[in-house]
Amino acid sequence: MEKLQAALARAREKRDNDGRPVVRSQFGNATSARKTRKTAAVDERWAGLGMLEPSSKRMKASRILSIEATGEAQHFDILRTKLMLEMRRNDWTRIAITSATPGCGKTTSACNLIAGLGRQPELRGMLFDLDFRRPAVAKYFGVSPVSSLEDVLSQEILFEDQALRLHDNTIISMTTGVVSDPAQVILRSQTAELFDQIQDDYQPDLMLFDMPPVLVSDETRGFLKQVDAVLIIAGAEVTTVAQIDDVEREVAQYSNVAGIVLNKCQFMEENYSYSY
Ligand SMILES: Nc1ncnc2c1ncn2[C@@H]1O[C@H](COP(=O)(O)OP(=O)(O)OP(=O)(O)O)[C@@H](O)[C@H]1O
């Protein structure tokens, strides 16, 4: 626990003199070139998607707390606000969520971020379940979609026929089952083109990708080139300082580090701590 706090403090020290995080700009920005004004056609595309009907009971059991503005949601709301500010400051749109090891809270954090964004109607966000090894977004919302993000990436179904809105301003593209060769699907060039097309068509402020742990997944490593920044989730009492360092180093080879979230803190008032 103390070691993790020390790692977070070290990360904080990386801030520049303004107290703002140092931006590793040498990776450029996968987004800025594609940003254009929102149009009526974009609005129509959003309005044309079906609505998800999540189970309140299941969401509560899965700790998706930020769907409503309750006290329980505040830690995720703070995380969302900090992330969105950071994204605006750096002109980022695509954020991957990863960790060193399994079970740190990536999917829980991703679901809460998108659920909380639903309460910010001026912004638009999309969540993609790209953890083809342990897909869990559908389970956490308590839904059983008929088709999978994998079907979209394999061009068997159109995105507009697969993705569903959680709110008017949030979209979720879920994965229905384990994919046997995830790297083959995620890293092929047509997948990159598809995400570009989706971004052009829907003009979201946030594209969030729930990924497998970076240290055990080739497809996460390979996909990081396609995102603007990465949110690293560390599990208190689970992730070691050395693992956080490894993930940060690994991520920094391909993309920017948006921040590190220390999740599952038992000994703090907050269950979450966010740092740069
Ligand atoms: N802050 C928290 N406090 C308590 N339990 C949590 C917290 N965050 C997540 N969990 C629980 O920990 C378990 C793992 O969470 P989650 O599925 O989000 O992790 P993950 O990193 O996505 O795992 P995987 O590597 O399997 O994809 C779940 O049972 C979840 O409810």
Ligand SMILES: [Mg+2]
């Ligand atoms: Mg997960």
